[in-house]
Amino acid sequence: MGQGRFHRNTQNSEVVEDPGEFNQVNEWAIGCKICKGLGFVHPVFPSGRINYSKVEPCVCWDKYRFQPAVIRHRGLNPSQTFDNFQLSKRNQEAYDAARIFAEPDSPYPFVLIYGSTGCGKTHLCQACALTMQANGDAVRLSTLADFFSDCRNHLDSKDIERYLEIVRGWPVLIFDDMKAESLSNWAVTHLEDIIDFRYRESMNGNPLRTFLTTNLDVEPHGNIPPIPPRILSRFSDYKVGKVVLNQDIDHRPGN
Numbered sequence: 316m317g318q319g320r321f322h323r324n325t326q327n328s329e330v331v332e333d334p335g336e337f338n339q340v341n342e343w344a345i346g347c348k349i350c351k352g353l354g355f356v357h358p359v360f361p362s363g364r365i366n367y368s369k370v371e372p373c374v375c376w377d378k379y380r381f382q383p384a385v386i387r388h389r390g391l392n393p394s395q396t397f398d399n400f401q402l403s404k405r406n407q408e409a410y411d412a413a414r415i416f417a418e419p420d421s422p423y424p425f426v427l428i429y430g431s432t433g434c435g436k437t438h439l440c441q442a443c444a445l446t447m448q449a450n451g452d453a454v455r456l457s458t459l460a461d462f463f464s465d466c467r468n469h470l471d472s473k474d475i476e477r478y479l480e481i482v483r484g485w486p487v488l489i490f491d492d493m494k495a496e497s498l499s500n501w502a503v504t505h506l507e508d509i510i511d512f513r514y515r516e517s518m519n520g521n522p523l524r525t526f527l528t529t530n531l532d533v534e535p536h537g538n539i540p541p542i543p544p545r546i547l548s549r550f551s552d553y554k555v556g557k558v559v560l561n562q563d564i565d566h567r568p569g570n
């Protein structure tokens with residue numbers, strides 16, 4: 316084992332000093348001093364020469380993967396809490412569902428909130444994430460579009476299966492804003508797999524809490540496409556799930 320600044324001290328791997336082609340920071344590696352946020356390192360030949368033709372995950376990957384206390388969030392906004400949510404008669408049910416979902420002993424680990432864009436669904440996602448994070452839960456929050464874009468990055472770096480495995484089993488998963496534009500067949504298939512896995516685990520007494528918001532409808536409605544049926548059916552199972560229409564009017568300026 317070398318003592319160089321960029322040496323890993325396990326598995327004979329070394330880190331490139333210049334990221335070069337790996338110019339993207341991987342979310343699990345943020346702050347890692349070994350790979351400097353790349354998430355990957357080059358292995359080292361027995362001769363000691365660095366094998367630049369190969370990459371393998373940095374040790375931070377395993378830390379991230381096996382550390383249940385890690386709290387993942389993206390774009391968490393500390394100002395969007397349950398307390399300052401603008402309650403109305405029309406969004407009360409969605410608010411209640413989110414509030415109960417965020418409680419440690421929530422009777423339903425699956426919540427799907429649907430309704431028009433801008434009606435406070437994102438605020439509810441943020442409030443759930445903040446509450447659950449404060450309770451010590453490991454939360455991942457992202458828009459679905461961001462998640463799919465992460466997937467594309469992991470496809471490129473050939474570790475998509477490992478990435479999906481992590482996301483599938485994450486204790487609390489909050490996906491905001493499922494919209495028709497981001498739902499290619501590929502995306503639907505992967506999302507279904509994730510939801511399916513979490514549903515089965517939840518049915519087997521290992522609640523993998525899952526919160527999803529969308530502007531799609533439960534059935535085709537004018538030009539609004541329906542929620543993919545397999546996904547809807549998981550959330551609609553009263554044993555674990557709850558599907559709520561957030562009927563608030565759009566209160567963003569200009570909408």
Ligand SMILES: [Zn+2]
Pocket residue numbers: 344347348349350351352353354355373374375376
């Ligand atoms: Zn690292």
